Amino acid sequence: MVSRLGWSLHKRRYAAVRQAVAWCYRGGSISAEPRINDRIRVPEVRLVGPSGEQVGIVPLAKALELAQEYDLDLVEVAATARPPVCKLMDYGKFKYESAMKAREARKNQAHTVIKEMKLRPKIDPHDYDTKKGHVVRFLKQGDKVKITIMFRGREQSRPELGFRLLQRLASDVEELGFIESNPKQDGRNMIMVLGPHKKKTEAMAEAREAQAARKAERQGPTPDAEPEGDTAEAPAAAAEAPAETPSEA
Structure with a gap:
């Protein structure tokens, strides 16, 4: 027979599972961020250096010590490996660059219709x-x-x-x-x-170029180029006119 305490814990766990499933169906997502630094709970890790070099299998304490020495974070990049693979990196900079790349990819993505x-x-x-x-x-x-x-x-x-x-x-x-x-x-x-x-x-880029060309054609040539010739000839004509008037008198 299940005790009241056991039944209460069972109900809480069931409610938590239902809440998580409902959150996913509403469009939410369970955090998939890797464990970093003191959140890593394993006795040893396969360590990768800042430049991608293989350091080898080292105790977790040694990996954290190296991370502190390089002023970097210890990031678990392959949690399912045995032992887990961790890399030394600037996690804040890594997250920022990843977010910018994803944003740029979404901006340049063209949906197929x-x-x-x-x-x-x-x-x-x-x-x-x-x-x-x-x-x-x-x-x-x-x-x-x-x-x-x-x-x-x-x-x-x-x-x-x-x-x-x-x-x-x-x-x-x-x-x-x-x-x-x-x-x-x-x-x-x-x-x-x-x-x-x-x-x-490519089709969208060509359409924009064609639209810009049609707009330029409708506007016509810029009026600044033609008046320059007229203004240059006008003073000459004005200068010649007074010279002819006295001769006629």
């Missing part, structure tokens, strides 16, 4: 040109395009119509994209994925 374009096997030429124009625009933007051929009724017995249409479209836009996923049957539909030759970041 998959656009979708739906066609019929017996599509009208005008509609085909319109749909192809959309696909061209998506590929120029650096986006992937999922092409779906929708079959109806007796069209389902003619899958070669959809296959030929997809091959035709891929051939028409081959300068901008490539077949990333070959045509395949998916129920009543046939699907193909086109990928852009250019990365999203």
